[in-house]
Amino acid sequence: MIEPRHLRVLRAVSATGSFSAAARELGCTQPAVSQQMKALESAAGTPLIVRAGREMRLTQAGEVLVRHATGILAGLTAAEEEIAAIAGLRAGRVRLVSFPSGSSTLVPSALAALRAAHPGTRVSLVEAEPPSSAEMLRAGDCDVALAFRYGGPGEEWDDLVERPLLTDRLVGVVPEDHRLARAESVSIAELAEEAWIAGCPRCRTQLVEACGAAGFSPRIDFATDDYPAVIGLVAAGLGVAVLPELALASARVDGVRTLRVAPAVRREIVALTLPDLAQVPAVAATLDELERAAER
Incomplete structure (x- = not known):
């Protein structure tokens, strides 16, 4: 040689x-x-x-x-x-994939802090919901995936490095003139006869499971991945919804009221990467800034 x-x-x-x-x-x-x-x-x-x-x-x-x-x-x-x-973080590239409500809340402040600390590191962003985002990571199409799951840790990400960020509670969303609009909390069973507006496929599955546990099957009239659209449909009196607090933090909520839901439904927000990529300085710095953004 x-x-x-x-x-x-x-x-x-x-x-x-x-x-x-x-x-x-x-x-x-x-x-x-x-x-x-x-x-x-x-x-x-x-x-x-x-x-x-x-x-x-x-x-x-x-x-x-x-x-x-x-x-x-x-x-x-x-x-x-x-x-x-x-x-030395004077250069580098990180490909980030995130779900929409993470892109509008956690990602901007994390990337702004990363750029301020390491201006030579470039980050690209595309959006995808889990489990597609985790599959993109495994396929080599991204370096960090911001993802969520319901029900706590499972086996779906056993091969990946997880950085827990925060626990996101789901809240009920009803029109401001709804019969329950002045209540502080509501049980899902009290909404059994309502029309529902559902969110992303994984959130939709969680909604059906939560309603099933309460003894009814929700009548889903509309389904959209666009959280502002969900809020708009609720404000127009076309149904009720449950949305993550993270989604509400990035959208206008005119015309609706938010209520605590009992029993509580939560989702875990995590940042994912591959074991080898976790050692790359730019990737490690991105994970650190996402964690700081979640703390803020």
Whole structure:
């Protein structure tokens, strides 16, 4: 195998014309240069230098290798400098995927703090709901996935690194003139006869399960992943909904009232990455800033 150190020796020998002069330039001994050259010729499988008395000249193969050595060594130097920049957070890229209510609440302040602390780190953002976001992470399409789940830890992310961020409570949303609008809390069973506006597929499943536990099947008239649209439909008197507090924090709530729901329904917000990616400085810094954003 041709190694970079061998190429450096060959280039020095070519430039100086002798092993002894190359040794002085490289700061090593003449026997060390001779040994490196023998190893390089062995790896190349052909002579690279012709010795004639005290003079040395490159063979055709040696000339080819010297010509390529300059570009190879320059490329390695550039790669080393770029890697050092990434390791020192002077550069780097993080591909983030997030669900919509996370994108509008946790992500902006986290990325603003990350940019202020590490201006050389670039972050891209796309939106996807779990479990699609976790599958994107496993497929190599992102580096960090902001995700949520209901019911506490399970096996679905056992192969991933989880950074718990916060617990997000679901609240009832009713029109401001609803019969229960002045109540502080409501049981889901009290809404059994209402029309429902459902959210994302995972939230929809959770709604059906919660209503089933209360003894009824919800009549879902509308379903949309757009939380402002859910609030607008409720405000228009077209139904009721349960929404995460995180979603309400990023939307106008004119025309609706929010109520505590009993029994309480919560979802866990986490940041996910792969075990190897967790060691990458830019990814680790992104996870740290997401955690700080959740604390705020």
